[in-house]
Amino acid sequence: MNKKxxxxxxxxxxxxxxxxxxxLYKRNREEFYNIIENLDNKRILSIIGPRRVGKSTxxxxxxxxxxxxxxxxxxxxxxxxxxxPSLFFNENDKLSDIFDVYFNNxxxxxxxxxxxxxxxxxxxxxxxxxxQNYLKIYYDRKYNVKFIITGSSSLHLFKDxxxxxxxxxENIYILPLSFNQFFSFYLKYVLNDKDITLPKFNFDxxxxxxxxxxxxxxxxxxxxxxxxxxxxxxxxxxxxxYFENRNIYTWQKNLSDDIITRGIYxxxxxxxxxxxxxxxxxxMYYIAxxxxxxxxxxxxxxxxxxxxxxxxxxxxxxxxAFLINIVDNYSSNMAKIIRSNKKLSILDxxxxxxxxxxxELSSNDIGHIIESMFAFDMRxxxxxxNYNEYYYRNDLKEEIDIILDRKIDTIxxxxxxxxxxxxxxxxxxxxxxxxxxxxxxxxxxxxxDIYKKENNLYYIxxxxxxx
Numbered sequence: 001m002n003k004k005x006x007x008x009x010x011x012x013x014x015x016x017x018x019x020x021x022x023x024l025y026k027r028n029r030e031e032f033y034n035i036i037e038n039l040d041n042k043r044i045l046s047i048i049g050p051r052r053v054g055k056s057t058x059x060x061x062x063x064x065x066x067x068x069x070x071x072x073x074x075x076x077x078x079x080x081x082x083x084x085p086s087l088f089f090n091e092n093d094k095l096s097d098i099f100d101v102y103f104n105n106x107x108x109x110x111x112x113x114x115x116x117x118x119x120x121x122x123x124x125x126x127x128x129x130x131x132q133n134y135l136k137i138y139y140d141r142k143y144n145v146k147f148i149i150t151g152s153s154s155l156h157l158f159k160d161x162x163x164x165x166x167x168x169x170e171n172i173y174i175l176p177l178s179f180n181q182f183f184s185f186y187l188k189y190v191l192n193d194k195d196i197t198l199p200k201f202n203f204d205x206x207x208x209x210x211x212x213x214x215x216x217x218x219x220x221x222x223x224x225x226x227x228x229x230x231x232x233x234x235x236x237x238x239x240x241x242y243f244e245n246r247n248i249y250t251w252q253k254n255l256s257d258d259i260i261t262r263g264i265y266x267x268x269x270x271x272x273x274x275x276x277x278x279x280x281x282x283x284m285y286y287i288a289x290x291x292x293x294x295x296x297x298x299x300x301x302x303x304x305x306x307x308x309x310x311x312x313x314x315x316x317x318x319x320x321a322f323l324i325n326i327v328d329n330y331s332s333n334m335a336k337i338i339r340s341n342k343k344l345s346i347l348d349x350x351x352x353x354x355x356x357x358x359x360e361l362s363s364n365d366i367g368h369i370i371e372s373m374f375a376f377d378m379r380x381x382x383x384x385x386n387y388n389e390y391y392y393r394n395d396l397k398e399e400i401d402i403i404l405d406r407k408i409d410t411i412x413x414x415x416x417x418x419x420x421x422x423x424x425x426x427x428x429x430x431x432x433x434x435x436x437x438x439x440x441x442x443x444x445x446x447x448x449d450i451y452k453k454e455n456n457l458y459y460i461x462x463x464x465x466x467x
Contacts, residue, residue, distance in 0.1 A: 003101045006086040013074045023060040027188045034172050035062050044147040049174035050322035052258050054240045055150040059121045078102050078120045082127035095134040114144040126151040132161035139168045152267050176238030176348045180466050186229045189243040198466035206442055210458050217451045226463045234369050237350020248359050255354040268317050280314055287344050288355040292372045294341040330390035330403040343391045345372040370417040370462055378402055398428040412443045419448050
């Protein structure tokens with residue numbers, strides 16, 4: 001098969017009236033609208049996230065939007081993947097070869113003199129050699145082209161690209177579905193029900209936000225529905241592909257094969273020269289067995305028998321591949337933050353349960369998972385708002401699960417997924433709020449089903465804290 005034939009197969013909308021529904025979500029993710037908002041921006045749009053999180057589907061949804069809503073000429077939309085062997089089957093194949101075929105043999109226009117804008121979607125672009133150099137040239141020549149690209153790696157893995165494309169690229173991160181997003185998907189895929197919009201907690205206006213939750217808290221029918229969906233989310237996690245086959249045995253095998261194993265042995269190994277990749281997998285299992293616990297690099301080096309620099313790199317690779325989450329200990333002293341122990345957890349709770357072979361969960365399991373889920377929720381908020389997320393533990397062993405550093409203030413948050421909260425459970429957060437130099441206007445206790453306010457502490461059930 002030559003390159004022209006391959007491009008025709010990869011772009012069926014050139015001949016068909018629309019994109020097949022099998023390539024589209026039944027529900028739009030929030031990130032889809034972020035992509036749409038950036039289509040008129042001249043910068044290259046980079047969609048970054050772990051494998052199987054739905055990046056390709058988002059590209060197809062964007063293409064469908066261009067055809068249906070923007071009425072873009074279908075031939076002016078090009079899609080291909082960087083790991084397509086029919087396009088890149090030897091090391092001499094270049095990105096420019098694909099463009100030559102497209103512009104000369106399909107669109108029949110000059111790249112440098114386009115009559116109307118062309119939209120070029122490149123999936124898994126990090127597999128293409130020197131891709132950033134080609135895009136830089138095309139961008140700097142101000143061709144009438146909008147590039148939308150994806151990659152299964154983080155900003156650090158795109159380090160060279162971001163340096164060469166500085167001021168030319170805009171990043172949008174796509175991570176597993178938060179519970180809020182999972183809830184929306186569940187309504188559509190499973191219940192075939194109408195949308196239910198829950199109020200979002202506004203950190204800038206906590207009192208109004210808290211009061212807006214009251215009617216939802218006392219709506220028993222809604223509460224039952226939300227809790228039922230939450231129980232499923234806690235077990236299976238946030239990868240959208242789950243809704244294609246809701247069998248827990250098949251799903252956990254898919255997570256293990258497609259995301260954990262291939263994420264380590266394909267994605268990470270293609271980026272780094274790793275001598276012992278099996279250690280990465282062992283570290284993943286160790287993290288899962290000690291989820292949301294604090295660790296030091298020195299202790300981990302003793303456990304796995306590798307040097308500190310290698311361990312720091314390995315932990316970094318897993319974070320960059322969106323497999324784990326790392327949270328630093330809060331301090332006003334940056335040197336202390338760097339030296340302190342880290343809190344480490346599996347990013348997605350479905351992957352966590354897959355690693356531990358858990359198909360049913362105890363109440364103790366659920367409590368720990370809710371804590372790591374909320375840490376993930378905060379990571380999403382921080383990446384969107386440019387905040388920082390920490391945990392807190394001082395020399396007196398006073399602990400707080402999360403400190404949300406908003407630059408203008410800090411919001412301490414304790415996760416107590418229970419319906420019985422003792423005075424001792426809130427001692428640390430109250431003391432943190434009452435510090436003489438405190439810039440924390442209020443704190444939050446995430447509960448199982450307690451909804452109340454005491455002084456400057458808001459008690460809010462996790463299922464109701466819609467982010």
